[in-house]
């Protein structure tokens with residue numbers, strides 16, 4: 001059942017085995033998987049409204065125009081590495097969380113990224129090999145919208161066909177622009193065509209796979225909290241309600257936390273609910289540390305500064321934020337492009353769920369490694385998780401007379417933080433991305449731009465690409481390039497690492513490898529915060545697979 005207001009929960013007077021905070025990727029998966037077992041009564045608390053019936057969320061091509069009522073309206077702190085610029089930072093505040101507002105690209109990343117989870121947590125049961133079956137359990141690969149034959153654009157052996165998350169290749173293509181890229185990859189020594197980016201070896205030119213089914217966005221809410229889950233008598237979804245704090249039990253000698261304080265967004269009315277078994281925090285990489293800090297779980301000194309009563313000194317809560325920085329570059333091109341006729345495209349989408357609005361991003365992207373002889377590796381240790389992990393992603397997009405690319409740094413060394421500004425849990429968190437605070441990252445972006453330049457210098461683009469618009473690290477003075485980078489850099493919205501796993505018993509980290517908050521009974525974290533290093537991919541697939549495995553860990557422990 002779905003409650004839209006706290007009053008409905010109060011009158012129901014039910015008791016819950018598990019309370020899950022946040023209905024994004026982590027929370028939707030966990031609440032849905034746990035309530036598959038009729039013996040567990042599960043409550044899911046989400047700050048935002050329902051995703052159902054919202055056209056702009058369902059239509060993939062409306063991704064850039066989603067109404068701000070469905071997001072948190074975060075703005076970062078002034079970024080030291082970006083000439084003190086503050087940036088708006090989109091995060092979903094609606095059922096489905098950021099998967100209801102994201103770009104839908106489905107990329108798992110490198111096998112090395114997941115093996116690294118095992119290394120840093122001292123628990124090798126986190127690895128590509130153990131997680132791979134969960135990717136398959138989570139996914140349902142379907143034909144592109146309209147049924148286009150996509151063979152030769154992916155490898156069917158690496159996909160799942162019965163899971164809740166629908167994945168498909170683009171409706172359109174290959175366009176002339178796609179064909180040029182494929183031809184260039186045939187001739188390139190550096191970036192080859194890679195049939196399957198989700199095999200654990202993502203490098204190369206790839207066809208984009210997206211969490212889209214039948215031409216509609218498949219968010220975590222669509223996949224995991226659809227009509228069947230909503231009808232379960234043992235699952236309650238409470239919307240428009242913000243969790244403000246977790247509270248320790250007074251009776252227990254060991255810190256035992258199973259009570260949640262929640263506030264109605266509409267009325268401000270607050271109440272508490274207690275789980276019989278566990279409270280699971282899935283409020284995302286900003287929301288989860290925000291909630292822990294407001295509850296007095298974090299660095300003692302930081303908490304005392306904002307007059308929050310410390311209940312558990314856990315210094316790394318909110319530290320270690322890691323995200324993907326993006327930098328736009330451009331070329332002039334000998335091309336014209338017919339602009340999309342939006343009213344006609346919307347009518348087509350409404351009629352049969354086909355057409356350009358079934359696509360949110362381009363058809364192809366590239367993942368590449370910085371060459372091992374690049375000068376930056378003389379000064380800096382390579383931060384990649386292993387040989388299968390690319391350092392750079394380059395998007396491919398034609399706007400007719402111009403070709404644009406976002407150069408994305410997949411292996412940043414810079415780290416940021418999430419803090420609280422006051423002891424009012426309804427105040428926004430202080431989000432510091434720490435972008436470009438490590439010198440490696442500036443040099444790595446330069447190498448990324450050089451990779452993109454070498455790509456468009458390829459023989460297939462002769463006569464098509466007519467010039468590089470820059471910013472060019474090879475012609476601009478170093479300081480001027482750095483300045484242009486600082487002015488134009490943005491994010492791909494992949495924050496992780498703000499409550500990470502570490503070995504059991506370790507002094508650092510926030511969670512044990514089973515995702516339980518260190519030193520606390522009854523409290524786990526299941527979302528992007530737990531991931532120690534940002535994977536070399538768009539992050540939703542990693543959060544899906546973490547949450548699928550977490551659901552089994554939780555089920556098996558009760």
Ligand SMILES: Cc1cc2nc3c(=O)[nH]c(=O)nc-3n(C[C@H](O)[C@H](O)[C@H](O)COP(=O)(O)OP(=O)(O)OC[C@H]3O[C@@H](n4cnc5c(N)ncnc54)[C@H](O)[C@@H]3O)c2cc1C
Pocket residue numbers: 021022023024025026027045046047048090091092093094095096097098099101102103104105106107241242243244282283284285287288291492493494495526527528529537538539540541543
């Ligand atoms: C604009 C954008 C584009 C993106 N594009 C892509 C892409 O193309 N491909 C890809 O793989 N990934 C993409 N991502 C990233 C991907 O969506 C995230 O990695 C993923 O959603 C993270 O899952 P999560 O469970 O950690 O957090 P979220 O999905 O953000 O869920 C957190 C949920 O918790 C709720 N919440 C927070 N605080 C509270 C509270 N105190 N009380 C109650 N509820 C609370 C939020 O409202 C939200 O619903 C994008 C993200 C954004 C924002």
